Every structure is written in C-alpha cells, then in structure tokens.
C-alpha cells in the first residue's frame with residue numbers, strides 16, 4: 138500500500154511518521170471490533186449448546202460411578218505402628234516408660250537438638266525464634282511458658298517425646314527425653330542439676346501453675362463441646 142512504502146522511504150519528516158501511526162491505528166480498530174463480536178457470538182452459542190445437552194441427558198449420580206476398593210494412599214496401621222504412637226503419659230505419670238536422666242545430661246541434648254529453635258534463657262524472649270520460649274521470665278510474666286503455665290511436669294515429658302525436635306519428632310530415646318525434661322525443669326528453677334528424674338519422681342514435681350487449674354470432672358452431655 139502507498140502509506141507503507143512512504144513510511145519506509147528515507148527522509149520522512151516526524152510529522153509524516155505521526156500521521157502514518159495514526160492511520161495504522163485507525164486501520165486496526167475495525168479488526169479489533171470484528172474479533173470482539175465474533176467472540177461474543179461464539180460464547181453465546183456455546184451456552185445454548187450446553188443448555189441443550191443438559192436438557193436432553195440423564196443425570197448420572199457421581200456416587201453410582203463405582204469407587205475403587207482403595208485409592209492407594211497411606212499404609213496399613215500395624216500393631217507396631219500403633220504401639221509407637223500409643224504412648225501418652227497422663228498427668229499422674231501413668232504411661233511413663235523406664236529410664237532416667239538429669240539436667241547435666243539434658244543440657245547436652247538441649248544444646249544439640251533444641252537450642253537452634255528455642256534459644257537460651259537470654260535469647261528466647263522476644264518471639265524472634267522458630268520455637269516458643271521455654272523459660273519463664275519473671276520480668277515478662279504475661280508470656281506463657283512451660284515454667285509458669287504448664288500445670289504438670291509429666292506433660293513436658295509427654296509433649297517432647299511425641300513431638301520434639303520439631304524437625305524429627307519421636308527420634309529421642311526415653312533417657313534423652315527424661316534428661317532434657319530435667320534440664321527444662323532446672324532452667325525453670327524447679328530442679329537441681331544432679332537429681333535424676335524417672336517414672337516415680339517426675340510426677341511428684343509440683344509445677345507453680347498447677348494451682349491455677351481445676352480438674353475437668355465433666356462426664357459428657359450438651360455442655361461438653
């Protein structure tokens with residue numbers, strides 16, 4: 138076309154190029170209009186087609202499609218798997234395993250497997266670490282920790298054994314759990330460094346927060362949610 142050739146010719150003025158761009162834009166407008174109209178027409182037809190299909194077809198219930206016996210997820214819970222998980226410890230110490238440990242050994246477990254996330258007595262406050270602080274701080278009594286809020290020492294053992302370290306739950310031996318529990322009690326000024334704790338002595342340690350809780354004696358019914 139004439140305007141195209143003109144645009145390529147050397148020596149065109151700026152005004153000439155502007156006029157050319159304007160003309161190009163004007164040529165494109167009808168094209169855009171056509172595309173939009175075509176698209177609208179097609180989508181209307183589709184809706185009508187779909188409506189017709191639904192009117193004429195029998196609706197098949199998804200539930201009657203026949204589910205497979207198994208989707209292949211998970212694995213069978215063997216007695217050994219269940220036994221490994223079924224190890225809860227009650228507040229009164231029921232369920233505590235054999236073994237023992239003291240705060241000295243526990244401080245090593247803590248340094249190797251816990252401090253990266255929970256910090257030390259000095260670094261744990263402030264909420265900047267991945268794990269919550271584990272040491273009660275008299276200057277910030279509003280921050281709930283195991284030392285000032287947990288009612289039973291046995292719960293520390295139970296919780297740590299089943300869920301810590303966060304990145305490898307269940308990996309500690311029972312002796313390591315006793316030891317690190319002893320260390321946490323010591324760091325919260327509830328146990329000396331050398332006394333070992335075990336299934337008999339741990340339930341006897343009275344936590345400061347125990348008096349703040351009442352036993353849940355509800356037997357069920359509408360008030361229990």
Ligand code: HEC
Nearest residue numbers: 250251254267268269281282283296297301302303304317
């Ligand atoms: C990779 C990070 C990480 C490591 C390592 C780790 N923890 Fe934790 N810990 C957490 C996090 C995160 C939570 C909070 C979990 C939640 O509330 O669900 C937590 C919670 C706890 C709590 C409960 C505190 C509370 O007030 O609720 C205790 C006790 C605890 N950890 C002990 C330990 C001990 C002992 C070790 C080492 C054997 C350990 N953790 C290692 C991340 C970690």
